Amino acid sequence: MSIQENCRILDHQEVAPQHFKLVVASKYISSHAQPGQFVNVRCSTGYDPLLRRAFSIHRTAKEHERFELLYQVVGKGTRSLSQYCVGAELDILGPLGQGFALEKKDIAILVGGGMGVAPLLALAETLKQTTKAIYVLIGAKDKARVLAEKEFNAITDQVLVSTDNGSYGKKGFISDILLNVIENTLDPSYLPLATIYACGPNPMLKAIADIAFQKKIPCQVSMEQCMACGIGTCLGCVVKTRTGYQKVCDDGPVFKSEEIVWQD
Template sequence: MKDQVGVVLSNREVSRDLFLLRLRVPYQMRESRPGQFVMLKVGTSHDPLLRRPFSLFKVREREVEILYKVVGKATSMMRDLRDGDTVSLMGPLGNGFQPWGEGETPLLVAGGIGLAGLGLLEEMLPEEGFLVAGFRTRDEAPLELIRKRNSIITSEDGSLGIKGTVIDGIEMLLREVGKTKFSLFACGSRGMLKAVSLFARSHSTNCQLLLESYMACGVGACQGCVILTHSGYKRVCRDGPVFSSDQIVW
């Protein structure tokens, strides 16, 4: 883990309210594992005060990409970043995904901005791996960032791909490919993750979830970001952010 200054290389809107921030960093981040995150801060203002956690979407030698959604004050400040501006970023943090097992086919499941947490894993997908990405509407989908091969896109209003949720997408995939032993990797809203977990349980499928939480420190010190698991409260930042779906108490 390092605390470093990232220089903005580009920062552009890829779909409605979704932005892709590309940073050059002094220390290489190649050792980052899929599912890990950074704590990022724009400027030195006390308002907003805390850093914000963001998944690593893509990592090159000394380049980092973060896919983010503008939702509040901190992300609005990120949207206003121009080329050459700097941000502070600390990471990589947290435990990444465990690899899929032998004989299993990886299936990534992204709900909306949840795509941001699956970027590094997507790069490691074998040819037979799949992605199901769900959005509410067409204008929310960053199509340029979604792999072409073996991917299913859903939208709740039917304006893009299959009408429905990611669960509808997964079920369609199962009908198409028949008897395949999948291993699920999901990131998205709490409701979506719960639905994916229930699906995984009813199909006896391994399923890992990348969770998000309000964080203060990001390194395990403050115990602020906990979620309830079957073995008590766990810190999303340090014990996660990836958890096996059967650990979570919904």
């Protein structure tokens, strides 16, 4: 069940150019959120913007009654959100949507492109309790925009980075790194023991889904769509799936990659 909670801001820092980490106090959402779920935030005290904005839950600390968001300033809502100071309250609705299904597999491969790393930290922290090996693959435009690498390094020593311009990590797409890990790092006999979890731009997710299909590895993707209501009533966020259109906010945002009818 989701609720509306007024959450006090405990910390709010710019962690990369135009990228912020926001820590808020919350009794309910912090203790009920599952990895891959999101919240809808009212980003101003007035009516502009009118609609709430969706953000993945980046990390939860149930025992400290707080959770974190990681976001990029792209427009009016996120610009307004970035002006909020520590001590202010935010009107937050959550937790929303269907998160990642936690597979009891030995190997988890987490792939995040750009802001797509946001939901993967909570996932990695949960999986580390049950999974033998966690690979985290982070793709970014450039070195300055590589997000949460330090936090992932604290969970696993298998963090691999690619940047579009080669300013850090390997030059190229993170899907190429995934293919390399599957073909050259993992023992082929371990592939049936692996699950891929991915979040990022749609072309990246499609490339990851193709690789997962070829290599017969189960894959879950967290989809992004522009959202209006965020609670399943407006039908503004649908994606085409093999069983018809489904709502990203309510049926997702996480889907099995083979369910999605990928558009070019």
